[in-house]
Structures are given as structure tokens and as C-alpha cells.
Amino acid sequence: MSLIEVRNVQKSYKGLTIFQDIDLTIEKGKIYGIVGPNGSGKSVLFKLICGFVRPDHGEILIGGEYLHKDITFPKNFGIIIDRPGYLGNKTGFGNLKSLAMIQNKIDDEQIIKTMNLVGLQPTAEQKVRKYSLGMKQKLALAQAFMENQEVLILDEPFNALDFESVEKLRSLLLNFKKEGKTIIMTSHNQEDIDLLCDEVYRINKFKLEEL
Numbered sequence: 623m624s625l626i627e628v629r630n631v632q633k634s635y636k637g638l639t640i641f642q643d644i645d646l647t648i649e650k651g652k653i654y655g656i657v658g659p660n661g662s663g664k665s666v667l668f669k670l671i672c673g674f675v676r677p678d679h680g681e682i683l684i685g686g687e688y689l690h691k692d693i694t695f696p697k698n699f700g701i702i703i704d705r706p707g708y709l710g711n712k713t714g715f716g717n718l719k720s721l722a723m724i725q726n727k728i729d730d731e732q733i734i735k736t737m738n739l740v741g742l743q744p745t746a747e748q749k750v751r752k753y754s755l756g757m758k759q760k761l762a763l764a765q766a767f768m769e770n771q772e773v774l775i776l777d778e779p780f781n782a783l784d785f786e787s788v789e790k791l792r793s794l795l796l797n798f799k800k801e802g803k804t805i806i807m808t809s810h811n812q813e814d815i816d817l818l819c820d821e822v823y824r825i826n827k828f829k830l831e832e833l
């Protein structure tokens with residue numbers, strides 16, 4: 623059984639066509655790249671797969687279960703789509719702690735470990751409103767990674783990262799793959815896509831074409 627199956631999905635917004643009859647099969651343990659110009663629908667595809675938006679037509683299955691029928695939201699996904707709304711008056715740790723309390727799956731130790739992994743200092747008292755763009759990106763990565771989810775949906779994970787952090791994140795994602803995790807990502811940097819992805823799909827004329 624495939625991990626994710628997108629079948630015959632159509633999506634448009636008020637007369638603006640985004641997808642026409644797209645199919646996509648995602649298998650466990652691979653890294654998938656989705657590419658396409660600005661506004662072509664990469665984030666919309668991710669939102670469809672995560673159950674945040676409904677297709678106009680067609681179906682999406684996660685682990686054999688129908689989204690919006692059997693399940694409302696996939697349980698084991700770590701996600702970066704758009705920029706999450708952080709609490710500016712809390713520290714990075716405080717923000718992650720608040721998010722961790724929703725599912726109550728991980729302890730403080732795990733949050734600290736993940737912050738170190740992405741290059742944030744867990745004990746820093748700096749509030750998130752003072753964070754630089756790259757630091758906010760690292761916080762987004764930390765929230766996606768901290769619960770050790772099996773599937774990672776990462777819209778532009780390399781945004782705003784410096785060269786060293788890009789290198790670190792690339793090897794982190796390859797390690798996740800070695801552990802058996804599945805990653806679906808976008809990047810406007812072709813090098814990230816070439817280096818990391820096992821399969822690449824381009825959005826072209828409202829369809830997904832494999833490259």
C-alpha cells in the first residue's frame with residue numbers, strides 16, 4: 623500500500639484553475655520534490671495532502687484511509703506550509719513547548735534536542751519577535767521535526783538559511799530518509815532538488831509531470 627495517493631484531484635479557486643485531474647503516489651522512505659513557478663500550486667498541493675483544503679473533485683488517501691471521510695488530518699505528519707504564526711512575546715523554546723502540549727507526545731528534552739539540531743539555542747531568553755528571518759525558519763523546522771513524525775511536508779525548508787545551515791539541513795534530511803522517513807518538499811533552488819530528491823514532479827499546465 624502506498625503512503626499517500628492523490629487520485630484524479632481537481633482544484634480551483636473562484637474560476638482560477640490550479641489542478642486538473644492530478645494523480646500522485648508517494649511511497650515510504652523516499653524524498654519527493656515538487657517544483658513549479660510562483661503561484662503554480664505547490665503550497666495548495668501540500669494543503670490538499672494535509673487535509674487543510676478539500677479537492678473540488680477526486681480523492682486523497684493517507685495510509686489507505688480517505689481524507690475527509692475516514693480521517694480529517696493525517697496523524698504522523700510534520701509540516702511547514704506558509705509561515706506559522708508564532709507567539710512573538712515567547713521564547714523559541716516557549717513557542718515549541720506550547721505546540722508540543724497540543725499532542726503531549728514529547729518532553730522538554732526532545733524539544734531541546736531538536737532546537738540544537740536545527741541550530742537554535744534552547745536556553746536563549748530572546749523573544750521570537752526579535753528573531754531574524756533565518757532563526758524563524760529554524761523554529762519552523764524545529765516544530766516540524768520535534769515530534770519525530772514519519773512524514774515531513776516541507777514547503778521551502780531552505781528559505782532564509784545561510785550557507786552552513788543549508789548544508790546542515792541537507793544532511794539532516796538525508797539522515798531522516800535513512801531512518802525510513804518520507805519527505806515531500808519544494809525548493810526554488812535546483813541544487814537542493816538535485817541533491818536530495820529521488821523523484822521530482824513539476825506542476826505544468828495544471829498537471830503534475832514527472833521529471
Ligand SMILES: Nc1ncnc2c1ncn2[C@@H]1O[C@H](COP(=O)(O)OP(=O)(O)OP(=O)(O)O)[C@@H](O)[C@H]1O
Pocket residue numbers: 635638640658659660661662663664665666667
Ligand atoms: N485560499 C485561497 N483562495 C484563493 N486563491 C488561493 C488560495 N490559496 C491559494 N490560492 C491561489 O492558488 C495559486 C497557487 O498558490 P500556491 O501558494 O500554491 O503557489 P506556489 O506554487 O506555492 O507559489 P510560490 O512558489 O510563490 O510559493 C495562487 O494563484 C494563489 O493565489
